Amino acid sequence: MQGDDKPAIETAAATEREKAASNLRGILAIIAACASFACGDTLMKLVAGHLPTSELIFIRGLFVLIGALALCAYLGAFQVLYRAYSLAMAVRAAGDSAGAWSFQMALARLPYADLSAIGQLTPLTITAASAIFFGEKVGWRRWTATAVGFLGVLLIIRPGSSTFQWWALVGVLSVLASTVRDLATRRVHPAVPPPLITVFSAGLTVVTSLLVAFGGGWSWPTLPVFAGLVCAAGFSLLGQWCTIIGVRSGELSAVVPFRYTIIIFAIISGIFVFGHFPEPLTIVGILIVCTAGLYTFHRERVRRAEALRRAIGKP
Secondary structure (H helix, E strand, O other): OHHHHHHHHHHHHHHHHHHHHHHHHHHHHHHHHHHHHHHHHHHHHHHOOOOOHHHHHHHHHHHHHHHHHHHHHHHOHHHHHHHHOOHHHHHHHHHHHHHHHHHHHHHOOOOHHHHHHHHOOHHHHHHHHHHHHHOOOOOHHHHHHHHHHHHHHHHHHOOOOOOOOOHHHHHHHHHHHHHHHHHHHOOOOOOOOHHHHHHHHHHHHHHHHHHHHHHOOOOOOOHHHHHHHHHHHHHHHHHHHHHHHHHHHOOHHHHHHHHHHHHHHHHHHHHHOOOOOOOHHHHHHHHHHHHHHHHHHHHHHHHHHHHHHHHOOOO
16 A cells, blocks of 8 residues: 555656745746846936936836736737726726826835835725625725734824924725736636736826826926836836746745835845834834734635635535
């Protein structure tokens, strides 16, 4: 019997090793994505004082659009272009464009680490919105985690205190816009590849920012500012590509929690690039938001495991 079991044991061990290797690739890809996004955001904050927001968004968005179009051509994504025309795609593009505008306006005026921490509210707002608008079942534990996460954000922005900035509310608005984007993404046809989705979102952002830019008068960027925007667009595309690799390589339960490493990169950027170290209450708020988000993801994994057991008739 032991001899008969040996091939099965070896096969199971090989499967586990392959799964572990895939998870490691996925984790490293997600960490690389967070580092890329942080580099891009840092560059956007550095050039924020040199050009109007509309021009910053237009130039970066234009290069993101060009890169996305090139990827679509390389991958043959235009073959399923007809599937991309939908209300869900339009809503997603609008949410993504609104998020880009609000995030950049807040980024120019808030400490980067603070804004990044506010951005980690997105998984919590998605949980709440899914329950309210789509009728998804959300238990008291996840509702509690969502409420705790909002309390963490209040510690970060501290309304009513001398350190409060109204632009923090614009950061919260970017979270709400991102929530709309992510919920609409669920309704986009699964055959539409990510680069093609990026084309629609970047295209709308480019059009809106161009209209605003020319409406207020155009200022030509200097070469260093232009180079910074091109590099920011490159980091944005690299981050999106690494995110796709990470999600497709490993198990979501293993790789997604590492998206919170962007907070680490944001704090490092704030200290060494902008000379800003988060205040103690801000650090506490960051820890609360990240913990609430991780717990929400954990409860979602538990809920899916329970649903799977019920589906196959196991207790």
